[in-house]
Amino acid sequence: MCGIVGVVSSKEINEKLFNGLSNLEYRGYDSVGMCFINNKNFKIKKGVGKLEEVHKKVNFLRLQGNVGIGHCRWSTHGGVTKKNAHPHVDCKNKISVVHNGIIENYSELKDELIRQGHKFYSQTDTEVIAHLIEDNLKDSRIEDAVKLALNKIEGSYALGILFADAPEKLFAARNESPLIIGVGGNENFIASDVPSILSYTNKIIYLEDKEIAVLTKDKVKIFDLNGVNKNKKIHAINWSAEAAQKSGYKHFMLKEIYEQPRAIADTLNERIRNSDVVFEKEFNLKNDFLRKISRIVVVACGTSWHAALVGKFMLEELAKIPTEVEYASEFRYRHPLLDNNTLFIAISQSGETADTIAALKEAKKYGVKTLSICNVMGSSITRISDGVIYTRAGPEIGVASTKAFTTQLAVLYLLTILLAKLRKTLNEKQVKVMIEGIRKIPLQLQSVLDEDYEILKCADLYYHKLNSIYLGRGVNFPIALEGALKLKEVSYIHAEGYPAAEMKHGPIALIDKNMPVVVIAPHDIYTYKKVLGNIEEVKARGGIIIAIATDNDDNIPKKSKHTIFIPKTLYTLSSILAVVPLQLLAYHIADKLGYDVDKPRNLSKTVTVE
Ligand code: M6R
Numbered sequence: 001m002c003g004i005v006g007v008v009s010s011k012e013i014n015e016k017l018f019n020g021l022s023n024l025e026y027r028g029y030d031s032v033g034m035c036f037i038n039n040k041n042f043k044i045k046k047g048v049g050k051l052e053e054v055h056k057k058v059n060f061l062r063l064q065g066n067v068g069i070g071h072c073r074w075s076t077h078g079g080v081t082k083k084n085a086h087p088h089v090d091c092k093n094k095i096s097v098v099h100n101g102i103i104e105n106y107s108e109l110k111d112e113l114i115r116q117g118h119k120f121y122s123q124t125d126t127e128v129i130a131h132l133i134e135d136n137l138k139d140s141r142i143e144d145a146v147k148l149a150l151n152k153i154e155g156s157y158a159l160g161i162l163f164a165d166a167p168e169k170l171f172a173a174r175n176e177s178p179l180i181i182g183v184g185g186n187e188n189f190i191a192s193d194v195p196s197i198l199s200y201t202n203k204i205i206y207l208e209d210k211e212i213a214v215l216t217k218d219k220v221k222i223f224d225l226n227g228v229n230k231n232k233k234i235h236a237i238n239w240s241a242e243a244a245q246k247s248g249y250k251h252f253m254l255k256e257i258y259e260q261p262r263a264i265a266d267t268l269n270e271r272i273r274n275s276d277v278v279f280e281k282e283f284n285l286k287n288d289f290l291r292k293i294s295r296i297v298v299v300a301c302g303t304s305w306h307a308a309l310v311g312k313f314m315l316e317e318l319a320k321i322p323t324e325v326e327y328a329s330e331f332r333y334r335h336p337l338l339d340n341n342t343l344f345i346a347i348s349q350s351g352e353t354a355d356t357i358a359a360l361k362e363a364k365k366y367g368v369k370t371l372s373i374c375n376v377m378g379s380s381i382t383r384i385s386d387g388v389i390y391t392r393a394g395p396e397i398g399v400a401s402t403k404a405f406t407t408q409l410a411v412l413y414l415l416t417i418l419l420a421k422l423r424k425t426l427n428e429k430q431v432k433v434m435i436e437g438i439r440k441i442p443l444q445l446q447s448v449l450d451e452d453y454e455i456l457k458c459a460d461l462y463y464h465k466l467n468s469i470y471l472g473r474g475v476n477f478p479i480a481l482e483g484a485l486k487l488k489e490v491s492y493i494h495a496e497g498y499p500a501a502e503m504k505h506g507p508i509a510l511i512d513k514n515m516p517v518v519v520i521a522p523h524d525i526y527t528y529k530k531v532l533g534n535i536e537e538v539k540a541r542g543g544i545i546i547a548i549a550t551d552n553d554d555n556i557p558k559k560s561k562h563t564i565f566i567p568k569t570l571y572t573l574s575s576i577l578a579v580v581p582l583q584l585l586a587y588h589i590a591d592k593l594g595y596d597v598d599k600p601r602n603l604s605k606t607v608t609v610e
Contacts, residue, residue: 010217036067310475
């Protein structure tokens with residue numbers, strides 16, 4: 001939930017550390033801090049607020065040196081105060097720590113350390129780490145002291161640690177919180193994610209749980225908590241540094257919405273061969289197994305959970321496999337019924353969501369085959385699961401997920417085709433129609449984006465409303481949930497998504513002339529006529545209807561105040577097109593309200609704590 005970055009170099013590092021931290025701000029932005037080593041002393045600057053705000057007060061770029069760590073905080077333990085901002089130090093100001101995660105036994109450790117005479121100044125769990133290492137340093141060398149301290153810690157951590165008396169070294173460690181090492185020329189990095197340091201290196205080492213790294217400018221040494229040295233592979237990442245920049249857009253969210261035609265095209269690229277779907281070798285699941293699956297269980301959180309709901313519709317409707325969708329946070333504490341014929345799927349943009357990782361680990365205990373659908377190469381869930389399908393959205397920086405969602409839908413659609421073919425639930429002709437359908441999506445998405453001016457008009461009219469309702473049915477019910485989530489996240493307007501017919505069972509009481517009601521109503525053979533009826537029900541009560549309809553639909557504009565058109569496509573694929581106007585609506589409303597769209601209050605891009 002926080003971002004950490006560190007650099008050790010032969011050159012001045014202040015800009016690199018500052019830029020790295022600025023790229024990580026989406027992970028937490030209630031306070032920020034940096035620590036450099038100068039002449040065996042720490043120079044620390046920190047404060048409450050976003051990086052730019054604090055920078056204006058303290059000028060981080062005045063810090064100078066060749067070794068440093070930085071942190072942007074999303075608070076868990078202890079209020080948002082300067083004292084609680086990271087880095088945290090020990091009693092003698094010789095050990096400086098930045099941390100992402102939660103130390104679960106911090107309270108017991110703190111009591112014990114206080115009994116031994118340590119003085120604490122903050123309410124954070126992190127400060128305990130600095131004192132614990134200090135305590136172990138009494139009788140051990142630095143590396144051993146770190147190892148001994150981490151052996152006493154329970155919980156999750158990604159750590160950057162500096163020792164004033166070892167000014168040429170940067171220590172790092174991880175357990176259940178993301179941390180990567182960037183290998184540069186005469187300099188090395190640690191960071192919470194790859195894009196934050198991509199301008200400096202694309203050579204990445206993934207630190208595993210319970211591993212410690214010692215970085216100098218020209219060497220990276222890694223060992224585990226028992227002191228056993230590890231030989232780690234260096235991965236070359238093919239994301240470009242530019243992909244992680246705003247490229248002239250006002251916000252990352254807008255840029256990422258507009259990138260969706262490209263993101264979907266990349267996600268499909270080389271995966272469709274004639275009428276076959278072919279995933280890369282990381283997919284790793286055998287056809288024999290895929291033919292005999294009797295059930296699929298999908299877990300995810302937030303937007304990825306909405307993608308899972310759309311996936312359920314596709315998998316049951318077309319591949320005829322019973323599919324259950326669960327919140328990862330609920331699944332992890334159940335005793336699920338899983339057997340050898342169950343396929344377990346975890347969906348996550350980041351691959352680092354704590355609940356999704358825990359649910360995946362729980363499923364693995366039952367010996368089921370696991371597959372992850374993920375956007376970040378080498379992230380935790382991709383390393384834990386048996387197989388992986390990568391979405392190729394590119395780095396998603398905006399806290400509100402957009403292009404990751406539509407690429408997840410594209411992957412679920414391809415997986416459905418693969419399973420339907422293997423299990424012969426669709427004939428060749430039907431498969432061909434499905435493939436033609438998805439091939440058109442990138443261009444069709446572009447035409448949806450071209451309607452942005454219509455959506456902006458709606459935003460202009462309704463940005464001051466306090467509530468809104470989103471309705472959809474079938475495959476588009478999850479799109480109603482997603483549209484409502486997008487609006488809530490970035491504009492702080494209360495929004496609820498419902499299955500359109502369910503509205504009669506209560507929510508209809510909320511509808512009056514002040515209530516915008518967004519209805520997803522593409523033309524289909526399933527529920528189109530029923531949705532028309534639902535629109536009438538809203539209209540009769542004075543609700544302001546904003547409809548998403550298929551091109552050339554004459555009925556809907558007659559009944560709605562505003563109609564946003566999407567191109568004609570297959571029913572299952574209408575979800576990919578229909579969500580885009582809802583993303584744009586949320587974006588424009590938040591922007592009109594003057595909010596920091598990429599960093600909405602209280603949120604963090606990757607929820608690495610429970
Ligand atoms: O990285 P993940 O897909 O696992 O993240 C899951 C949710 O935290 C995420 O989708 C969240 O709901 C987004 N902020 C939604 O826009």
